[in-house]
Amino acid sequence: MVNAHRRRTAAAALCPILVALATALLVPARAGAQSLPDLDEVMAHLDELYRATSAHAIMEMSVVRPRASRDLTLESWSKGKEMALVVIRAPAREAGTATLRTADGLWSYGARADRLIRIPTGLLSESWMGSHLTNDDLIRETSYEEDYEGEVSWTTRDGTRYLQVTMTPKPGAPVVYTRLVFLLTAEDWTPLLWEYYDRDKLVRTISYEDVRVIAGRPLPMRMVVQPADLPDERTVITYRELELDIAVDDEIFTSRGLRRVAGE
Numbered sequence: 656m657v658n659a660h661r662r663r664t665a666a667a668a669l670c671p672i673l674v675a676l677a678t679a680l681l682v683p684a685r686a687g688a689q690s691l692p693d694l695d696e697v698m699a700h701l702d703e704l705y706r707a708t709s710a711h712a713i714m715e716m717s718v719v720r721p722r723a724s725r726d727l728t729l730e731s732w733s734k735g736k737e738m739a740l741v742v743i744r745a746p747a748r749e750a751g752t753a754t755l756r757t758a759d760g761l762w763s764y765g766a767r768a769d770r771l772i773r774i775p776t777g778l779l780s781e782s783w784m785g786s787h788l789t790n791d792d793l794i795r796e797t798s799y800e801e802d803y804e805g806e807v808s809w810t811t812r813d814g815t816r817y818l819q820v821t822m823t824p825k826p827g828a829p830v831v832y833t834r835l836v837f838l839l840t841a842e843d844w845t846p847l848l849w850e851y852y853d854r855d856k857l858v859r860t861i862s863y864e865d866v867r868v869i870a871g872r873p874l875p876m877r878m879v880v881q882p883a884d885l886p887d888e889r890t891v892i893t894y895r896e897l898e899l900d901i902a903v904d905d906e907i908f909t910s911r912g913l914r915r916v917a918g919e
Contacts, residue, residue, distance in 0.1 A: 691807050691808070691809065692807060692818070692844075694805055694806065694807050695800075697805070697807055697818075697820055697844070698799050698800045698803075698805055698820075699800060700844055701799045701820065701837065707733075707899045707900050708734070708735065708900050709732075709733060709734040709735075709899075709900055709901055709902070709903040710731075710732070710733050710897070710898060710899050710900070710901070710903075711730075711731070711732050711896075711897075711898045711901055711903065712729075712730070712731050712894055712896060712897045712898070713728070713729070713730055713744075713894070713895045713896040713897075714728070714729045714730075714731065714892055714893060714894055714895060715727070715728055715729075715892070715893045715895060716728075716729055716786065716890065716891070716892050716893075717890070717891045717893075718784075718785055718786045718787070718890050719887075719888055719889050719890070719891070720887075720888050721887050721888070725746075725785070726745075726746075727743055727745065727746070727749065727784065728743070728744040728745040729741055729742070729743060729744065729892075730742050730744050732903050732907055732908075732916075733903075734903045734905065734908070737756065737757060737758045738756065738757055738758075738905070738908040739755070739756040739908075740753060740754070740755050740756075740907055740908055740913060740916065741753060741754045742916060742917050743784070749784070750766065751764075751766025751767075751917040751918060752764065752765060752766055752784075752917075753766070753913055753916075753917045754774075754783070754790075755771075755908060755913050756908075757908055760773055760774070761773065761774040761779075761790060762774065762913075764913055764914070764917060766917055766918070769914070771910050771913070774790055776829050778790060779791040779829065779831070780831040786880075786890040787859065787880040787881075787882055787888065787889065787890040788880055788890055788892075789831075791831070792880075799822065801825075801828075802824060802825055802828035802829070802830050803822040803823065803824055803825060803828065803830070803835070804822065804823050804824075804825055805820055805821060805822040805823075806820075806821050807819065807820050807821075808821070809841070810838070812838070816841050817838045817839060817840065817841055817847070818838075818839040818840070818841050818844060819836065819837065819838055819839075820835075820836070820837040820839065821834065821835070821836050821837075822834065822835040822836075822837070823835075832851045832852060832853060832858065833852055833853055833854050834851075834852040834854075835849065835850070835851060835852070836849075836850040836852070837849055837850075838850075843873055845863075845866055845873045845874075845875065846863045846875060847862065847863055848860060848861070848862050848863070849861040849862075849863075856883075857883040858882070858883055858884075859880065859881060859882045859883055860880075860881045860883065861878060861879065861880050861881070862878070862879045862881070863875035863877070863878055864876075864877040864878075864879065865877040865893075869897055869899060870899045870900070872899075874897075876893065876894040876897075877891065877892070877893045877894070878891070878892045878893075879891050880892075
């Protein structure tokens with residue numbers, strides 16, 4: 656499915672970003688976690704990863720490849736489930752490049768050309784800024800609840816018990832992978848490892864590290880994206896600053912607000 660989808664798409668164009676990568680992990684404590692939790696509750700929880708009522712973050716993104724590596728500084732804002740903005744702050748040659756998500760879709764902004772271009776759904780699987788992340792990773796256009804069927808189970812790895820969530824796409828869902836496997840801590844469902852498959856072939860993993868308590872919530876502050884067939888490559892995103900449930904002006908998520916923020 657991955658290869659077929661890529662053949663249908665045009666050249667890459669774009670942003671955990673991500674996705675509102677700038678949002679909070681809403682994780683209520685679940686003492687003991689002895690019985691399997693309700694699937695719908697887990698799916699809703701996963702859809703809320705890195706999402707709060709509003710958030711602001713400064714992040715570093717490092718793209719490692721055998722021939723060259725590159726580092727970016729990102730600033731992002733999010734509000735609710737539909738509004739998110741990510742702006743590249745460094746290096747200088749790329750400063751001001753931005754990605755916007757609104758209820759109307761995904762948009763890419765080029766500061767030098769001063770152009771705001773809509774990103775079609777067909778390009779969700781394309782790389783952003785040469786990284787191992789995609790448009791969908793960074794702004795999360797798809798929904799776990801709406802686009803996937805899932806099941807939960809307990810699993811043990813290296814002697815530790817985890818909650819495992821396995822997802823397969825619903826017919827017609829605009830997704831790339833044929834199977835997703837998520838590994839969560841048993842007690843509070845903190846994410847540890849995401850596995851992405853094309854049929855039975857592991858395509859990539861995303862590991863979550865450096866878990867800290869932010870505003871009373873356990874939140875991984877570092878994310879490592881690893882292509883399965885390229886062991887010498889990876890993309891690492893690290894939070895430097897993170898504010899949750901703060902005042903964010905809706906005007907930021909307009910074309911005028913984007914241009915103002917991108918030019919700061």
